[in-house]
Amino acid sequence: MKKYAVLVPTLMALSLAACSSADDNGEAVDSEELLTADWQQVIDESAGQEVNIYMWGGSDSINRYLDDRVAPRIKEQYDVTLKRVPMNDAQDIINQLLDEKLAGKTGGSMDIIWINGENFKAAKDNDLLWGDFTSQLPNFNDFVDQDAPEIAQDFGEPVDGLEAPWGKAQFVFVHDDNKSPNPPASMEELAEWVKENPGQFTYPALPDFTGSAFVRHVLYETTGGYEQYQGPAEDIDDLQQRLQPMWQYLNDIEPYLWREGETYPESLAKQDQLYASGEIGMTMSYDPALAASEVLKGRFPQSTRTFLLENGTLANTHFLSIPFNSSDKAGALVAINELLSPEAQTAKLSPENWGDLSSLDLDKLPPEAQQAMNKVDMGTATLPLAELESKQLPELSADYIDIIEKGWMENVAKK
Structure with a gap:
């Protein structure tokens, strides 16, 4: 009881201090x-x-x-x-x-x-x-x-x-122009590139923010576009069924990923290190100028460039x-x-x-x-900023993110 009696005025004092400050005349x-x-x-x-x-x-x-x-x-x-x-x-x-x-x-x-x-x-x-x-x-x-x-x-x-x-921010793919002068323009072309260049592509493990964004691009392109997902997730009765082509795509490319998809970089920073060392041929970023910044630092090769998908990228x-x-x-x-x-x-x-x-x-x-x-x-x-702005896609509402990230663990990471 004694401790409680001392604590109450202390909390009241903290509350008053947080709600007011003194002006030049010392008035609250x-x-x-x-x-x-x-x-x-x-x-x-x-x-x-x-x-x-x-x-x-x-x-x-x-x-x-x-x-x-x-x-x-x-x-x-x-x-x-x-x-x-x-x-x-x-x-x-x-x-x-x-x-x-x-x-x-x-x-x-x-x-x-x-x-x-x-x-x-x-x-x-x-x-x-x-x-x-x-x-x-x-x-x-x-x-x-x-x-x-x-x-x-x-x-x-x-x-x-x-x-x-x-x-x-806007999502961009990062690549070495000397190694891939004609980068993929769609998720379908990306899958082809991944299979033709085994071990040269990966993406950060979800729930990494950038890895999650990559998966959302797969969702848009494999299930018929973003428009159907602009309402609340709870309003889509067959949502789990609609997500299946996305999981199928990710599982199809997995054997051709870095380390044959047995593991994924734990963060974008780890993935960028793989690209900087030449271990993989592509990385990605939600920062359109990150590649330029890394080139300036000498971490990424001078031949580094960025590209967008033909249908646009998330912004x-x-x-x-x-x-x-x-x-x-x-x-x-x-x-x-x-x-x-x-x-x-x-x-x-x-x-x-x-x-x-x-x-x-x-x-x-x-x-x-x-x-x-x-x-x-x-x-x-x-x-160019004009090109970026012309190919911006809207984000999903937050309630989809948790569904996708949990689904990735069940349908991709554990398989």
């Missing part, structure tokens, strides 16, 4: 007011705050972009310290937030999280996100096409202002959000707004820094910003 300001406050007030509130951004930490170029380019600029302009906290997987972020929610932890360590797709849906469904904050961001209001489907929805789930678009948007129990919400707003600035987005576009496609609408940018973005050298391994 409810953090919810930040959702409607004047932007200058948000900036004033953010001064001196340390903002922890929890994100996947598996890319050296992305990490350097945050640490060396973005964080110093935010510190200099706003006196906000942006601290990157690397995580192995976005699912780990959601699990930690769920634990904190159940424990009633109001002063959390996460201020910004990098999520999309099924992780966003899980966070939204469990009330793990702060609120509708994007309308507070000047750069979102000025430079983002808010009505575009890939901005308004995240894998079919309405965004509702709970996350801000950081960048766009989506990745987002930044603020958890329900962020301790420094004003700083998080300021940091996210800066990450959406034309300057930060232009730097992010360059393969030398990251090579991530911009989430901004080029037509909404001022002329000088348009010119700066158009001047970015994407490298010879990167396809």
Whole structure:
């Protein structure tokens, strides 16, 4: 009983601290007011705050972009310290937030999280996100096409202002032009190439994000296109039957894969290593400029190029959000707004820094910003933006992903 009596006021104090901050006059300001406050007030509130951004930490170029380019600029302009906290997987972020929610932890360590797709849906469904904050961001209001489907929805789930678009991604295949000057244009042609070049192709084991995306391409092409999957999975009574051609395709090519399909790379990073060492002849990426970035680093051969399928490839948007129990919400707003600035987005576009496609609408940018973005050298391994945009396919809603990933384990990995 004594422990309980001590704990209650402590939790109340934490709750009050999480819900308010002091203004310049020392008066408490409810953090919810930040959702409607004047932007200058948000900036004033953010001064001196340390903002922890929890994100996947598996890319050296992305990490350097945050640490060396973005964080110093935010510190200099706003006196906000942006601290990157690397995580192995976005699912780990959601699990930690769920634990904190159940424990009633109001002063959390996460201020910004990098999520999309099924992780966003899980966070939204469990009330793990702060609120509708994007309308507070000047750069979102000025430079983002808010009505575009890939901005308004995240894998079919309405965004509702709970996350801000950081960048766009599109699936590409990566190959060595010296070894395969005429790369496959369809899944049927890819199967032929795989059988003619045994041991030279593989894909990351699911649930790896990129491996899962590859399998979804197989689904689209072997079952009659994406249109039939734009509604909820539960509305398709014969879904398991419809998936059979996909499993058949994957099992047909398996004996011709790297190591005869007895094992699959555990991650895209492992697969990229196989390509870099020449052990396989193709890899893949959800980042159209990753190949160019790897060429610049000297990891991929100079003859590396990327290609799309004739019917297109999957494209989506990745987002930044603020958890329900962020301790420094004003700083998080300021940091996210800066990450959406034309300057930060232009730097992010360059393969030398990251090579991530911009989430901004080029037509909404001022002329000088348009010119700066158009001047970015994407490298010879990167396809022209116009070609990428002309061959974009919509993502499945998140409820399909779990079905496909579990199905792969049962129908492919265990056979």
